[in-house]
Amino acid sequence: MAEAKLLSGNDACVQGALAAGVRFFAGYPITPSTEIANAFARELPRRGGIFMQMEDEIASMGAIIGASCTGTKAVTATSGPGFSLMQENIGYAAIAEIPCVIINVMRYGPSTGLPTSPSQGDFMQTRWGSHGDRPVIVIAPYTAREAYRETGRAVNLSETYRVPVIVLMDEILGHLRERVEFRDEDLVQEISRKGPEPGKPFLPYENTEDGVPPFADFGTGYRYHITGLIHDETGFPTNNPVEVDTIMRRVNGKLDMHIRDIERTRFVDADDAEILIVAFGSVARSAHEVVRTLRNEGKAVGMVRPVTVWPFPDEDIRTAVAGKKAVIVPEMNLGQMVREVERVVAGAVPVHALNRIDGLLVTPHEIRDLVEDLL
Amino acid sequence: MGKKRFNVTVDRTICKACGICVAFCPMSVFTTDHDDKAVVSVPERCTGCRQCELLCPDFCITVVQVEEAADG
């Protein structure tokens, strides 16, 4: 497969989604995600797929859920203001368990913010943005190559676990064009949701052992009901406390049952490091650079990079920080992921936040200064 | 020629006592009971217009044509 291409992160997302079998896109233009819509508009019709420019992001989210009800793999892409508008329907997809993928190319917020500047300000919103308890998988690539592979994986995880998956990009990753050399491990598989077992009675929200009920595509002979009201195993509304508790625990617990398949954490010189940097997305590029240069100087620095950022990789972080002198969490926000790290570390090691909120990337220089202070 | 006859029934168990059939039956076939639920009082007057069937929001009423036609 070793094939080299010049790709932006946004283009890589599109290529990865197509490779995973996505045939439906609905969206509304917004910087810095617009290139994704442009590319889908070009590519989908060639593959017999549908590209739809909707009237807003609420409609875009609704349309991809609708398309997914028929078994079609569907994606939308947006940034801050649009991502905020999508929250109600993301919650819907989570509780109705309809696979779909949302690519959020983060820009500086709140509100209209700095449309062309990067940010990591939506880290918590991706997890908690809708009302109520809902599951979600969030994947944060850090290169174009990874954006390709991880968007493909996002589609597959969404299909496998019937859950909305968010690909968390940012302005830098979205726009940066990189020479990408695809290798065998970048090959994107096509995985589709499991369907009802023929001959077995179909319970659309069955409390299955693996936590994931089979999905019947609309128009395949299973006439059933989908609703955002809390429902029982048959899919119809219930307010029986036992049934409510059962479905809410299953829906919110199903990802934990498969956490090893969902989590993906990358380690760079972490084992023998004294100082550990925990970073994701484009900030991890700066952190990586710091590890490289300081290691050349013989300094014991390492990095842990959650690729799957939600569910947060508690175990990976806990093991990695054990016995370290200090942990640094650089972010382009006022400190969001650092709260998760602090929760997991639970006081065992000092945790230092490094935050930049001027619309610029956290530089290797800044991180290096802090590392050297702490060494 | 025999006059067509109809069998009108109300499913009392699902009637919500809204009074629509009573108000709109052009032949005043219905009255109400102590619960205000519909009662088929004078079925022989039914001409089979099916207005009650169409307007009952709870689908309680069925109007079925009776096979044999009595002489008028």
Next chain:
Amino acid sequence: MGEIHEKYLRMDKMPHIWCAGCGNGIIMGAFITAIDRLGYDKDEVAAVSGIGCSGRITGYMDFNTIHTTHGRALAFATGIKLAKPRLKVFVFMGDGDAVAIGGNHLIHACRRNLDMTAVIFNNHIYGMTGGQFSPTTFKNKNATTAPYGTTDPDFDIAQLCIGAGATYVARGTSYHARLLTDLIVKGAEHPGFSVIEVITHCPVNFGRRNNFESPAQMLLWQKEHGVAARKAKTMPLEDMEGKFTIGELYRSTEIPEYLEEYGRVIQAANEEKKS
């Protein structure tokens, strides 16, 4: 219940939750009668609804059904239809659902002309939330959020949809149930986006507050105020004061259906790929 109900309703969900005398049940009856007349296979029908009393309709009918979010039924329906054009897609919305929170989706669905049929339950009030005024509540009516009477001008849903580009627009009432079935059949057969506005009644949250003593009185109001569109054309304007037209109001076959147009996009994209 008759054969039609047994064939098209989820009988184990009966009786429905709607209040005594509510127009929603009448509309559901007219709708399943239309489906029966159309002869559609139940597996090939997708019924999509928003949130409100009217939105509950999808839970009762034995099709591929989805109860979506408030105002967004058309967005979900658009995805379903585009992804599986074979399905016959019907969309059910209340007046608040369709022209307040979902107004943007409605006008754009009209403009696109994707082959779906929308049935809008216009009871002139927010039923489910207990009687707040909606964009179709007439002036000087009482609502919980208008204790001194409404001041807002109201929308004419059918005219709004004609203006926005829907290619089949009709208005029925829950009183004229036979006509309503006819209009739904015609709307479904029309290749393009069809809207059937249904003037209906909420006896509990609109009627009681606005001097209607019974559901029957509200149906009588529909009977007396609904004027056949053809007849209205010959009537002096002042005689139409306070009344509304019913029947087929607009139909156009000049504007192409959306998926037909999209077929050309696919063709162009494939030609470009080849060259």
